[in-house]
Amino acid sequence: MIFLALIILMFCLVIGVPVPVSFMASSLVLIFFGGPDGAGYAASQLLPYGYQQMNSVPLIAIALFIAAGGIMEKGKIGGHLIDFVDVFVGHKHGGLGIVATISCAIVGSICGAAVATLSCVGSIMFPRFEKENYPRGLSAALIANASLLGLLIPPNATLIIFAWISGQSVLACFLATVIPGFITIILLCTVNGWILKRYDMKVTNEKRNRTTADKIALFKSRGKTAIPSLFLPIIVLGGIYGGIMTTTEASSMAILYAIPVGMFIYKGLNLKNTYQTLVEAAITTGVIMVMLYCVSMLSRLYLLEDLPGVLLTLFQGISDNPLVIMLMINIFLVVMGMLMDDISVVVLTTPILLPIVMQIGYDPIHYAAIVGVNTGLGCITPPAAPVLYLSGRLSGTPIDEMMGPCLWFIGLCWIPVLAITVLMPKISLLLPHFILGAAW
Numbered sequence: 074m075i076f077l078a079l080i081i082l083m084f085c086l087v088i089g090v091p092v093p094v095s096f097m098a099s100s101l102v103l104i105f106f107g108g109p110d111g112a113g114y115a116a117s118q119l120l121p122y123g124y125q126q127m128n129s130v131p132l133i134a135i136a137l138f139i140a141a142g143g144i145m146e147k148g149k150i151g152g153h154l155i156d157f158v159d160v161f162v163g164h165k166h167g168g169l170g171i172v173a174t175i176s177c178a179i180v181g182s183i184c185g186a187a188v189a190t191l192s193c194v195g196s197i198m199f200p201r202f203e204k205e206n207y208p209r210g211l212s213a214a215l216i217a218n219a220s221l222l223g224l225l226i227p228p229n230a231t232l233i234i235f236a237w238i239s240g241q242s243v244l245a246c247f248l249a250t251v252i253p254g255f256i257t258i259i260l261l262c263t264v265n266g267w268i269l270k271r272y273d274m275k276v277t278n279e280k281r282n283r284t285t286a287d288k289i290a291l292f293k294s295r296g297k298t299a300i301p302s303l304f305l306p307i308i309v310l311g312g313i314y315g316g317i318m319t320t321t322e323a324s325s326m327a328i329l330y331a332i333p334v335g336m337f338i339y340k341g342l343n344l345k346n347t348y349q350t351l352v353e354a355a356i357t358t359g360v361i362m363v364m365l366y367c368v369s370m371l372s373r374l375y376l377l378e379d380l381p382g383v384l385l386t387l388f389q390g391i392s393d394n395p396l397v398i399m400l401m402i403n404i405f406l407v408v409m410g411m412l413m414d415d416i417s418v419v420v421l422t423t424p425i426l427l428p429i430v431m432q433i434g435y436d437p438i439h440y441a442a443i444v445g446v447n448t449g450l451g452c453i454t455p456p457a458a459p460v461l462y463l464s465g466r467l468s469g470t471p472i473d474e475m476m477g478p479c480l481w482f483i484g485l486c487w488i489p490v491l492a493i494t495v496l497m498p499k500i501s502l503l504l505p506h507f508i509l510g511a512a513w
Contacts, residue, residue, distance in 0.1 A: 074111070075378040078102040086412045093360075096367040096421070103374040114377065119370040126369040127362065130321055131237050135185075135230045135361060137324035140354035141331055142184025146193040147350050148335015148342040150302045151180050155197055157299035160291045169205055170212075170265035173198045174219040178258055181223025182306055183327060185230045187415065187452060187460055191220035191467070199468045210474030215265055217464035217475070218482045221449035224415060225254030228313060228320055231415050234365070235444055238372075238423045241437050243320050244313065249442040253494050260486040267485075268478055301334045365420055372424035381428040388429070395433040399495055402426055403447055410451015414459060418448050442494050450487045453479060 078099045085095035105113045145151045155176045162171040173194060181190040195216050202212035224231050227247030236243040309327050312318035318326065335342035375381075388398045405426075409418045423444070430440045452460040461479060465472050 074103065074107050075375070075380055075383060078107070078374075078378075079380075083412075092413050092417050093364045093367045096364070096371045100367070100371045100374055103378060107374060107378055114374065119373060122373050123366045123370045127366055129237055131233055131243060131319075132362075132365070134228070134233055134321040134324040136354060136358035137321070137328055138183075138185040138228065138230055139189065139357050140351055141324060141327040142180075142186060142189030142193060143350035143354055144328060144331045144335055144342065144347070145180065145183060145305070146189075146196065147346045148331060149339040150305060150331060150335055150341075151176070151193045152197050153295075153299045153302045153339065154179055155194065156295050157303065160288065160295055164288070167262075167266035167269045169198075169202060169207060170215050170269075171262045173202075173212075173216055174222070174258055174261045174265070177216070177219035178222045178226045178254070179306055181220070181229070182226045183309055185223060185228050185233075185324075187220045187223045187449070188463065190223035191216060191460060191464060194220065195464060195467045202468075208474075208478075209468060209470040210476075211265070211268060211478045213464045213468040213470040214461070214475045214478035214482060215261065216468070217453055217461045217479065218486065219261055220460060220464070221452060222254055222257060224449045224452075225250040225257060225445050227251065228309065228323070229445075231419050231448055232441055232445060233320060234416060234419050235423055235441055238420065239427055239437055239441075241441065245438050246441040247313070247320075249438050250445040253442055253446055253490050256493065257486060257490050260490065261482065264482055264485045268481055301338050305330060305334070361416060364417060368417070368420040372421065375425055380425050384425065385429045385432065395435075396496075398429070398433050399435070399443075402430065403443070403491065403495065406444065406447035407451045407454055410448050411454050411458065415448035415452060418451065419444060443491075446487070446491045446494050450483070450491060453487075454483065455479075 081102055082095055082099035085098050086092070090098070100119075103114065104116065104119070107113055155172060158175050158179070159168075159172045162168050162175065165171060176198070177190050177194050180193050181187070184190060184193065198216060199212065203209075223229055227250065229247070229250075232246040232250065233243060235241070236246045239246075305327060308330055309323045312323040312326060313320055332342065332347065336347070385398075388401055391401070392398065406418065406422060409422060413421075427437060427440060431437060435443075452458065455461070455476065458479075461475060462472065464470075465475055
């Protein structure tokens with residue numbers, strides 16, 4: 074019966090049924106026909122369990138980070154951060170692409186989500202790309218890939234949920250993706266410049282002729298303007314890593330700081346768009362919470378049906394080599410990421426796959442890094458590629474123009490980072506163990 078429930082889940086996702094409804098459809102099969110004797114499960118076993126799982130303080134951080142991302146965009150905080158980054162790298166070859174990539178990493182470290190990062194940075198950078206004659210396909214593909222740094226550079230909503238489900242330290246899970254995130258930044262910037270050079274793409278980059286005096290003048294003027302916005306990542310990241318605040322407290326401080334800065338200093342916020350931003354964040358959060366409630370019950374049913382044991386037996390029937398099993402798990406995660414958003418992938422697969430991963434010898438914190446990279450790769454891998462399509466819509470770029478550059482970014486950036494993360498666990502575990510050990 075468990076395989077029928079999985080088939081129904083995959084079928085619903087493929088034909089476009091909303092994710093929470095897909096989860097409930099799969100759950101109903103097991104509720105009515107599951108169990109060792111086929112008599113099903115009582116709802117009284119599941120509804121209180123779902124409520125208990127949802128009654129968690131760390132989940133509040135998801136709503137607050139979503140709101141912080143919207144406030145950054147409306148309050149023009151992201152624009153000043155981008156202008157400041159431009160002072161240092163905007164004059165280089167392919168500098169605008171480097172500015173976009175680093176800006177995505179900074180904004181992603183505040184709002185903690187790929188879509189919010191894409192929306193905030195893309196709305197500012199796409200007009201600049203067009204002005205400098207960047208190829209539309211390259212700029213849209215680059216922003217789509219760089220926005221996924223919001224899944225790697227902490228804090229991020231995906232790993233908050235992973236830590237909540239797996240019972241691991243939120244800070245340790247955050248730190249696990251930092252090194253893969255920095256490697257991805259370097260590779261994205263490098264591949265962007267290589268594509269421009271390989272295909273002889275001419276861009277109008279007048280800023281490459283800046284003199285030292287120009288750079289100093291820009292640094293002074295933009296730096297002075299950007300100081301209030303620069304304090305936002307310092308408050309969030311410094312508060313979390315310094316042990317001053319929890320993730321939830323840091324996300325609330327981000328909003329308390331961003332609202333007056335956006336309203337009174339940058340004057341992008343007013344009462345009307347602040348209210349709209351908070352309403353949009355509440356709607357998004359409501360959707361996520363409904364989905365989490367549905368999937369918490371579904372994952373409970375999958376555990377009662379011993380789905381991890383069934384999958385492990387299936388994997389070991391193909392190979393008992395841990396690396397081969399991990400390869401199959403990674404392919405499964407990427408495919409799931411092509412069908413649904415990153416949060417859905419994490420809440421559905423973590424209870425199923427984490428016991429398997431631990432049984433073949435992988436550390437849960439190492440697996441957090443693997444999940445972070447895999448969910449990013451799934452979001453920009455055709456044919457589904459939800460983040461890629463969103464980037465195309467925001468930039469007005471047909472998908473066929475984006476595919477060529479995107480495949481280069483996948484092949485030369487994401488796949489190498491995934492391979493490094495899987496094959497070299499010390500890269501993912503070194504930073505968490507060092508920081509947490511020092512704090513202890």
